[in-house]
Amino acid sequence: MGRQDAKYRGDSARAPALALAGLLLALATACGAFGAHALKGRLPPERLQLWETAVRYHFVQALGLLGIGLTLRLIEQRGAVAPGALRGAAVLSAVCVVLFAGSLYALALGAARGVGVLTPLGGIAWIAAWLLFAWGAWRAQF
Secondary structure (H helix, E strand, O other): OOHHHHHHHOOOOHHHHHHHHHHHHHHHHHHHHHHHHHHOOOOOHHHHHHHHHHHHHHHHHHHHHHHHHHHHHHHHHOOOOOOHHHHHHHHHHHHHHHHHHHHHHHHHOOOOHHHHHHHHHHHHHHHHHHHHHHHHHHHOOO
């Protein structure tokens, strides 16, 4: 089985990134609806604002992961191997949704303030993910 066959089986770096982006976008949509319908009026305004911030960043980063997956697809369609930095950016971006948005969701729902230490770590890691993406795109001559 050749390289071309592997692409169609989904044995590439882009398949998990695209699938995970779809799942994260569905989850962001559900979290947004939950906040708008179930939490509105039940949470104090400052905690509802935390929830809305989590949803916004969750959406933006899931769309970013979609972009990374599509970039991986384009590189693979050219017959090239994507730089490891691009695959690393995809993984780091997905993990950061949990760290950043997840910690904000938890804080909005009343988690201990100590959970808040994850939020800036997630933000720093997201910056690192986008720097990895930039480096990988540069290396791929993209």
